[in-house]
Amino acid sequence: MAAIFFLTLATVFIQAPCDAHPVLKSDDVIGNFSYKSLTKVPPNLSPNTTILDLSHNNIKKLDATDFGYLLDLKVLILSHNQITELVSKVFSSNFYLEYLDLSNNRLENISCTFPSRLRHLDISSNNFTSLSFCRGFANLLGLEYLGLGAANILKLDLESVSHLPLQQVFIDLKGLYKYENSSLLVLNTNRLHLSTISDHKDIFSVLFDAVNTTKFLELSNFGKWERGKHYDDYVSTIVSNSQLTHLTLRNLGVPWIDFIRILQKLWQSSLESLHVHNFTVQDVILKAPFDYTNTSMKELLFDHVAVEVFLFSQKDLYRLFSEMNIKNLTITNSNLLYMLCPSKPSTLEHIDFSNNALTDDIFQNCLTLTKLKTLKLSVNKLQSLSQVSLMTERMTSLQYLDVSQNPLNYAGKDCRWSPIIGRLNMESCSLSSSVFQCLPKNIKTVNLRRNDISNVPLDTTNLTNLEDLDLGYNRLSDLPDCTLFPSLTTINVEYNQLPYPSPESLKNCSGLKQINIGNNPFHCYCGIKKFISEKSRSPGKFIGWPDDYVCERPDELKGVKLEDFYLPEMYCNVFIMVPIIVVPIIVGVFLIFALCKHFDVPWFVKMVWKWVRTKQRTRSSKNGYQELRRDFAFHAFISYSENDASWVKNILLPSIQSMKDIRICQHERNFTPGKSIVENIINCIDNSYKSIFVLSPHFVQSEWCHYELYFAHHKLYSENTDNLILILLEPIPQYLIPSRYFKLKALMKQRTYLEWPKEKSKHTLFWANLRAAISISLSESEQESSVSVPSESS
Incomplete structure (x- = not known):
């Protein structure tokens, strides 16, 4: 609304x-x-x-x-x-x-x-029939603008407001029936605006008074002048008695010949400024002489000019304007295709040809515009930036150039600019980052908004005088390196793709007086904190703060102003994070390790793992177990040193035999009398599903234990069976094992053995692992032996 x-x-x-x-x-x-x-x-x-x-x-x-x-x-x-x-x-x-x-x-x-x-x-x-109501306005001493209109305009009616210091008076003359001469002269106003669409008999009387009422006059809606009517006498009379310095004409249509005559009379009057809006050139355009001498004219403006004819000499039209000895010339919104270079040194200082159809050919090799200070060519059809620079090369006084909204491109050709040009507007020209190689070396202000610039090349070294750089609405991902522009005081990078200015770029741009980074997609993480800190140290430096500085990411912070964004320092500072987060983690790990060591957790884990693997092997070998039920008489054969017999008889065997349906082959009770010890060893190993070896320093000293281990090891490889169970009763250092027992060394390195725990709390898991290793159903025809004769295979 x-x-x-x-x-x-x-x-x-x-x-x-x-x-x-x-x-x-x-x-x-x-x-x-x-x-x-x-x-x-x-x-x-x-x-x-x-x-x-x-x-x-x-x-x-x-x-x-x-x-x-x-x-x-x-x-x-x-x-x-x-x-x-x-x-x-x-x-x-x-x-x-x-x-x-x-x-x-x-x-x-x-x-x-x-x-x-x-x-x-x-x-x-x-x-209104008359303006008699104006008598009620006498008390409006603060009135600045007054709009009037009536069928009859009388001097007496306007005298009631003659004491008011009006800034502007607007009088609508539509429907005018009678005008009393000198009525407008009583008005006390700085500006007078008359509007009409009628060809009233008194219209020239009104104009005669109007040009003597004020120095600023605006005439609108005077329609089209008919060809053949002779207005020269009226115009001459009006102009010769005029005190006007500024005249504005709106919505006017005049034949070309009449226009030249009127312009000639105005040219040599007291008029300093002529503005013509919505002007239609009627009839054929022919070459006409024009005297440029004896003029007070300084400014001429034509906006929205239309030509009703299509076949005419373009040079006749352009020559009229190019030779004007004035300071300011403006022709806009008029489909202007070209403009001639003045034939002699021109007095023009300001030219505005915006919103036309001009091409790169304009003013090329022009040597007569040496006094030109300002040139505006926005919204035309200029294409080559190099050609634009060459156009200005001989404009030795040119200070400001506006070529915005043109389809410009730069192909890497030489750029030669006016030697003193200080301001350049190239907004909305689709230029890339290469444009920095074509900028004037003495430039102070550059507008490059709404282009396709992604970065400022690091080899840009000639812009030492640049003070004001506008790069808004581009594709920058970081601030440019301000060290490339040692004189830079103001930079604008709003509406780009900056997640946050890097610390290096902020440091390089610390000497700026003003900087605008607003309306960028800020990422509110640790990187943005440096930028916020820089802002707090430089109040007033950042344009648009805080309203234009808003978080874009993460999603939960979208829309939050940067001044309201807070992130604890510990999340961004590694020196704070280490003692606060990392140290407790390390202490916790050591604490867990110490507890595990104290409660011997690794041993329990290892034993449980052995039990699980044993169970898996047992299930995966189910078909083989069916055959073992028919072939094996014992679940296990036990081999041990006589020095360890006390532990075997008092602890191992009672615990195993307490397990249901477990049969153990023991040399003391199951060796067959009359057979050799070696033969008995072989028979016991062959008739047992497993071979249990109780390892200790005494075991490695027994020759017969070594034989038993040898035969069991041979069965392991010949029958490809997992038939060995090693129980480490006491630790055996490797250096204690004789070199001839290389098989024992190899087995202890390759196979996992069960360690007998000294702590009673671990015994249950030990027996569970052992039972899982030897548990299998044997043939029902086999008889368990209960005879135990203490002896040692030695």
């Missing part, structure tokens, strides 16, 4: 001087009801309303109570309705009303009193 209102307000203000505008504040309460087909003022408006727009509706009548409760009302727009009358007290309560627009209604008379603070009053384009 506010945007629509400001657009409407801008249209209303187009004719008003700047000092007549209401001062809009951020706390103004706006009511926009334009284009709502209203037939009356809407009730129950906010009593705090300060700006109210009711334009372009069908309101016919205003009641005294419509605005009585709007005590803070400052701006009221009622234009383009059907209001016929203003009652006496309609604005009696609006003491702060400053801006009132009642134009384009059906008012015939005014009986109300306007608030004394009124600065802007427009009652033009109504149905």
Whole structure:
């Protein structure tokens, strides 16, 4: 709603001087009801309303109570309705009303009193017969803008406002019936604006008075002049008696020949500035002589020029303008294709050819524009940046060049600029990073907004005088290296792709007075903290802070202002993180290791792992077990040294035999008398599913134990069976094992053995592992022997 209102307000203000505008504040309460087909003022408006727009509706009548409760009302727009009358007290309560627009209604008379603070009053384009109501404006001493219009304009009516120091007076002459000579001369105004679409007999009398009323005159909607009518006498009379210095013409159509004649008379008058808007050139364009001498003209502006003919000499048209001995020449929005270089040294200092169709050929090799200081060529069809630079090379006074919104490109060719050019505008030209190789070496201000620049090349070394660099709306991922521009004081990189400025770039740009990095997709992690810290040390340096500096990532912080972003220092500082996080972790690991060592956890883990693996092997060999039930008589054969017999008989055997259905082969009870010891050893090993060897330092000293281990080891490889169980009763250092027992050394290195734990708490797991290793169902026909004869295989 506010945007629509400001657009409407801008249209209303187009004719008003700047000092007549209401001062809009951020706390103004706006009511926009334009284009709502209203037939009356809407009730129950906010009593705090300060700006109210009711334009372009069908309101016919205003009641005294419509605005009585709007005590803070400052701006009221009622234009383009059907209001016929203003009652006496309609604005009696609006003491702060400053801006009132009642134009384009059906008012015939005014009986109300306007608030004394009124600065802007427009009652033009109504149905007034005369301006007699102006006598009620005598108390409006603060009035700056006054819009009028009536069928009869009389001197007496305007004398009632002659004492008011008006900044601008607008008079709508549409429907003019009678004009009394010298009526306009009584006005005390800085600017006079007349509008008409009629060819009234008194129109030249009005113009004659207008050019003597003020120095700033604007004429609009005077229609098209017919060819053949001789206006020379009227124009000559008006111009010769004029005190005008500034003339603005709007919506005017004149035959080419008449235009040349009028321009010639204006050229040699007191006029200093001529602005022509929406101008149509009629009839054929022919070459016509023009005298440029004896002129006060300094500025000529043509905006929105249309030519009704298509076949004419372009040079005849361009030559008229190129030879003008003035300072300022503006031709905009006119489809200008080309412009000739002046034939002799020109006085032109400022040229504006924006919004046309000019190409790279303009002013090439031109030697006569040596006084030109400003050249604006925005929104044209320039393509080569090198050609643009060559165009300026001989413009030895050129200081500012605007080539924005042109499809420029740089192909790496030589660039030769005006020697003193200091300001360059190349906004919206689709230029890449290579443009920095073509900038003037003495440039001080460069506008490169809305291009395709991703970085500033590090070999850019010639821009030592650059002070102001605008790189907004590009593709930069970091600040440029400010050391490339030793004189840089201001830089703008808003709306780029900067997650956060790197510490190096911030350090390099620390000498800047102003920097704008706002509206970038900031990543609110540790890297952004350096930037925030830099901002806190340089208050006022960052433009747009804090509103334009908002987190984009992570998602949970999106929309958070950087000034509200907080991340504990420990997350970003490794020297803080180590003692706070890493040290406790290390202490915890050592503590866990110490506890495991104290409670012998590794032993338990290792034994459980052995038990699991044994169970897996047993299940995976189920078919082989069925065969073992028929072939083996014993679950295990036990081999041990006689020195360890006490442990075997008192601890190992009772514990094994307490297990259900476990049969053990023991040399003391199961060797067959009459057979040799070796034969008995072989038979016992062959008839046993497993061979258990109780290892200790005594075991390695026994020769027969070594035989038993040898045969069991041979069976391991010959039958590819997992038949060995090693129980380490006591630790055996490797150096104690004789070298001839290399098989024992190899087995202890290759195979996992069970260690007999000294702690009773570990015995249960030991027996579980042993049972899992030897548990198998044997044939029912086999008989368990119970005879035990103590002896040693020695």
